[in-house]
Amino acid sequence: MNGQGALGAAKRLCALALAFALAACASTTTTGIRIKERDFQALERAMASHIDVLASEEFAGRRPGTDGERKTLDYMRGEMERAGLVSGTNDPAHPWFAPVKLASVTGGSSEIEFVKGRRKVKLDPAQAAAFTDRRRGLLEGGELLFVGFEGERVPDDMIRGRVVVMLSEPGISPGRRAQLRRAEPAAVLTVVGDAATIAELRDSRSRERLVLEEDGPDGLDLFVTDEAMSAALGEKAWLALLEEAVEGQAGEGFTPRVLDQRINIDARSNRREVPSHNFIARLPGTDSSAGAILLLAHWDHFGTCGPEDAADRLCNGAVDNASGIALMMELAKRLKRGxxxxxxxxxxxxxxxxxxLLGARAFAEEPPIPLESFVAAFNFDTVAIGPRGSPVGFIGQGMTPLDPFVLQAIADAKREVAPSELTEPFLQRQDGWALLQRDVPAILLSNAFGDAARFEAFLEGDYHQASDEPGEIELGGSVDDLLLHELLIRRLADPKVYP
Incomplete structure (x- = not known):
């Protein structure tokens, strides 16, 4: 979460203190949502029906920019319009569907050259690769800054405009690259172990990926083997840098070093436009000036993504995330009927x-109302995991003023909070993160994290595979989540309870 400095932190602390006091008052007069067993089962059937449609062969995996997208958006509009909701885009030219400009990027080639005076060392493509999300990324005479294993502690003004050289660490490098990227370097160069890693990266980048069409300055990503760095800088100089980095990692202090080499980079990719859309509906309240609550779930999946020799290559995305869309729509219907x-x-x-999180990022850039008008946001993602009565995973706990209301609602619903160890790794991997970074109070409450064994079995099995398809899907925990959110939203929608 980027925050807004000391003033923003103070405001959040005051809001949190006020929220705890108000929640204590509200809890004396409100209890959990009561529902008859037949109505509970009816919600399970309704959600299953949505999943059967959204994850059907006809919807072809709901890949953005395809006919599957059009069918998905039309289905959601039909469901919400019949329920009495209206378009929420606040754009008469684009009712219900807010345009999101994406680009498809595949393949590409690159050349990398180190320069010191008249000496030039062109790196072997088997030992180095550069990637860009633009059609071409070109850098001549880039200044190199060696940061070793450092990331957020390196001053932004030292990083800005330079090619940052970092050492790879399994499981840590992606986050560190993202941290460095926020300081606007000319490029980030990651030193990897061997040529096999370069080959894997090239293979991965050869597959289509989507990016926002207008996504800031070009971000060049370089990957160079340890062997190639030694050849480019000289073995003695490179070993000295590695020794400094290791000593710094051991707590002996490390100072980023500007190298006496320069670098030339020429990276190319194949790129085409992919028009897509966010779906936005609105349930009008009695006082639109009182702020708004946001429900969100991603409708997209991968389309055809299985191995080329597989009998079934269609990734239907039943649990991920037809289930989240199904829960969100049925919740909206109950809120409308009440x-x-x-x-x-x-x-x-x-x-x-x-x-x-491209669609969520696009929404945050161009919201239908000012972002500060959203007093709370609830994300629904991969919700069909746990059975009825599962504990509740709470992503975003401790980061918004919503905590006391959430914890009281969970207690009133007679459910427990799942251990934070299960939720913490997913904070930045869900759409709410794009909103949290813009100071929107966004959280995710889900049964999916209530049973570690079930959740891990899904991640290791059906997750992002063709086997994530309609059938015998557990929805008891999803209906529990729906009712919990209904209870919570009815409280938060009242400015007298939650200013």
Whole structure:
């Protein structure tokens, strides 16, 4: 979460203190949502029906920019319009569907050259690769900054405009690259172990990926083997840098070093436009000036993504994330059928979550109302995992003023909070993160994290595979989640309870 400095932190602390006091008052007069068994089962059947449609062969895996997208958006509009919701785009030219400009990037080639005076060392393509999401990324005479194993502790002004050279660490490098990228370097160069890693990276980048069409300055990513770095800088100089980095990692102090070499980079890719859309509906409240609550779930999946020799290559995306869309739509219907809410409720179906929260990021850039108008946001992702009565995973706990209301609602629903160890790794891997970074109070509450064994079995089995398809899907925990959110949203939609 990027925050807004000391003033923003102080405001959040004050809001959190006020929220705890108000929640204590509200809890004396509200209890959990009561529902008859037949109505509970009816919700399970309704969600299963949505999943059967959205994850059907006809919808072809819901890949952005395809006929599957059009069918998905039309289905969601039909469901929400019949329920009495209206378009939430606030754009008469684009009702219901807010355009999101994506680009498809595949393949490419690159040349990397180190320069010191008149000496030039051109790296072997088997030992080095550069990638860009643009058609061409070109850098001449880039200044090199060696940061070793460092990331966020390196001053931004030292990174900005330079080619940052970092050493790879399994499981840590992606996050460190993202940290460095935020300081706007000319490129990030990651030193990897061997040529096999370069080959794997080239193979991965040869497959289509989606990016936002207008996604800031060109981000050059370089990967160079240890052997190639030694050849380019000289074995003695490179070993000295490695020794400094290791000593720094051991706590003996490390100072980033500007190298006496320069680097030339020429990276190319194949790129085409992919028009896509976010789905936005609105349940009007009695006072639109009182702020709004946001429900969101990503509608997209991968389309055809199985191995070329597989009998079934279609990744239907039943649990991930037809189940989240199903829960969100049925929740919106219950909110519409019940007592009118004071605040508006927006229903957002995001595109291209699977490629880096792209739809959520686009929404945050161009929201239908000012972002500060959203007093709370609830994300629904991969919800059909746990059975009825499962504990609740709470992603975003401790990061918004919503905590006391959430914890009280969980207690009133007679459920428990799942261990944070299960949820912490997923904070930045779900759409709510794109909103949290813009100071929108966004959280994810889900049964999926209530049973570590079940969740891990899904991740190791059907997750992002052709086997994630309709059938015998557990929905008891999903209905529990729906009712929990209904209870919580009815409280938060009242400015007298949650200013």
């Amino acid at each position: 007592k009118p809410l004071v605040r508006d409720v927006y229903v957002l179906g995001t595109t291209a979550e699977e490629w880096g």
